Amino acid sequence: MSESSRSLPSARTFYDEVGGAPVFRALVHHFYAGVRTDPVLAPLYPQDDWDGAETRLRGFLEQYWGGPTTYSQERGHPRLRMRHAPFAIGPAERDAWLAHMRAAVDSLGLSPEQDATLWGYLEMAALSMQNRFPDDAEVDLTP
Numbered sequence: 001m002s003e004s005s006r007s008l009p010s011a012r013t014f015y016d017e018v019g020g021a022p023v024f025r026a027l028v029h030h031f032y033a034g035v036r037t038d039p040v041l042a043p044l045y046p047q048d049d050w051d052g053a054e055t056r057l058r059g060f061l062e063q064y065w066g067g068p069t070t071y072s073q074e075r076g077h078p079r080l081r082m083r084h085a086p087f088a089i090g091p092a093e094r095d096a097w098l099a100h101m102r103a104a105v106d107s108l109g110l111s112p113e114q115d116a117t118l119w120g121y122l123e124m125a126a127l128s129m130q131n132r133f134p135d136d137a138e139v140d141l142t143p
Contacts, residue, residue, distance in 0.1 A: 013066025018114050020067065028058040030107045034100035041096050044087050064121075080129065090132035098126050 015024070032054050035041045045053050059071035060078055071078065087093075101122050105115060 014114075014117060015062060015065040015067035018065075018108070018110060018118070021062065023108060024058050024062045024065075024067065027104050027108060028054050028061065030104035031057070031100050034103060035097075038096055038100065040092050041100070044089075044093065065118075080125070081131075084129045085131060088132050089130050091130070091134065093132075094126050094130045097129075098123065101126070 032050060035045065036050060056071070056075070059068075059074070060080075063069050063071040102119070105119055105122070108115075110118065
């Protein structure tokens with residue numbers, strides 16, 4: 001067998017490692033179960049399209065972690081900051097999002113390493129989506 005005809009073993013993705021579509025379906029479903037009743041977050045979501053919101057988040061996360069590329073095929077480049085810009089996301093919204101996502105991640109029973117990998121990304125994503133910050137104009141700068 002020549003060098004060029006041998007195939008290299010494919011790298012296992014995080015998506016595959018944690019259990020693929022069923023795990024991401026459970027994660028996003030659990031997350032949205034909390035969001036739907038959250039007084040801070042629910043108003044930010046399309047009340048007539050909860051299923052669509054769930055599908056979009058699940059597709060994005062699956063693609064990000066090495067699963068199917070359906071999200072980009074259907075919606076193009078994720079452009080997360082641009083897509084979230086119309087929504088006021090301050091500390092309260094960020095923290096509520098993280099609280100529901102933490103509960104969803106905890107429901108999965110991932111290994112500590114898998115949990116840390118997923119949670120690290122989700123925290124970073126939540127922080128980067130924040131587009132409203134406490135008004136610091138009232139800071140007293142007198143000595």
